[in-house]
Amino acid sequence: MTRDRTSDDTKKLANLDKFVEEQLFATTDEELLREASEDGIDLTKLRNEHLASLSEAGKVAGRNRQAAIRDEMARDRAKPPAVLDLNRARSKYEQLLAGNDNAATRMTMAARNQDGDAEADMDGMLEDFAELGLIKDADKDKPGP
The missing domain is CATH 1.20.890 (cAMP-dependent Protein Kinase, Chain A)
Structure with missing residues (x-):
């Protein structure tokens, strides 16, 4: 063996x-x-080199994060704006609030800071709901009113 x-x-x-x-x-x-x-190792010099290296690494990481954020923002700006069919969106909004009468009053009052016309707020709220994904079936192929 x-x-x-x-x-x-x-x-x-x-x-x-x-x-x-x-x-x-x-x-x-x-x-x-x-x-x-x-x-013969200069510990102070070694420490300073180490700190400088860490600082530079932090700067590089920050630049990389910033570049990634800029890229994401550019991709977001390049997306075509969602066209909202306000009639369908209004119907979906009413479905969301069905059965809760207080919700509609509170929501529109909060949007208006408790003054102004609720109907004037509706279009803005519908666009916000669509952007948030609460109104998912808005017709994006048809132009809005």
Whole structure:
């Protein structure tokens, strides 16, 4: 029976890694800092480089997020505006409020800040409902009134 030398070497390397890791974690922060200074490592310079790197990474991430938002806004602006069939939308609105008489009064009063004409608010509310997806079956192929 032959021994698998690769397997033995892999185990030895894993054991060595584990030993080094244990030694590193057993070393106190003060000892690590002292050894770094003895080896000529400028810890202040290293810290400043690290902070600068983090700052630059944050800026790049921010620019990437901003570019993604701009792309989304451009896609949204490129969409054709929804054309709303106000008669169908008004019917759907009435279905939404059916059975709740108070809701219609409260909603239109809130939209008007409790003054003005409820009928004048209707078109704006219908467009808002369609935009929010509450009126899903508005006919987008037919031009509005």
